[in-house]
Amino acid sequence: MNSIRALIVDDSSVMRKIVERSLRQAGIELSQVLEAGNGAEALGVLREHRVDLVLCDINMPVMDGLEFVKQLATVENAKGVPVVMITTEGSETHVVQALSCGARGYIRKPFTADQVKEHVVPILGGKS
């Protein structure tokens, strides 16, 4: 099993820690965890670092998660990197919107490590 580099994007530092812990509890080996507090910061991180997975909130100041996913294609390093949204916005419309913007998965808060595993592991394929 390979270990992966993940970027966790959420305006709450506590939530970023919870997401990281859930990834580890889901059995996903992490070689590096990068963090960003909003979409604009995340784009900056991705211009400097290559990652294998992005987990991203939707409601954030400065740049929200949907705009971040739309702009991801402009970052050379991030092309093809899967994004999974983790958010309190749980309606079908939000899910469709996120997936049509380019997200590969959608997890509603509150969530369990099992749900993270269920949504993230298939997206990673053989990477983890």
Added chain:
Amino acid sequence: MKPVNELLAASSRHEHWTPLLEVAVREVFELMLACQLAKPEPVESPSLNVTAMVGLAGRMCGVLSFRCDARSATLMASKMLGVAPDKVGHEMADGLGEICNMIAGNFKNKINGMGDGCMLSVPTVITGSDYSVYSQADSPPVEVRLLFEGLPILISLQIHS
């Protein structure tokens, strides 16, 4: 001022949301903090001096507030972070804000049509108890009182129709 019969009608309209709000709160604590909440014995209102608030706008307008004391808020953040309570610093407010945000989101997603039609604000956290809240709510709040690790918490939804 609204007539009493209008207030009573609004009150009964939202009364059935109390169990939904309680389920939303319990789910957040079970899934994110791995703990069960208990029902409190009827006692005098304790001093709850940390308040997190999330605004709702759209099909449902109002404010969801989550109140507890500083000891509970620190314990909640420590459980969320997986660290000892004495290691919790500024994360206390961040953690409480996130709990309030998740309760608000979880609650609105349980009501038909609200998931799409109701937006949440980012949370605000106030510490201290020397303040007053002015609300334009036109009905009594939907309230849930529970115990977290034996300590009281109060969740209140004030709705403006």
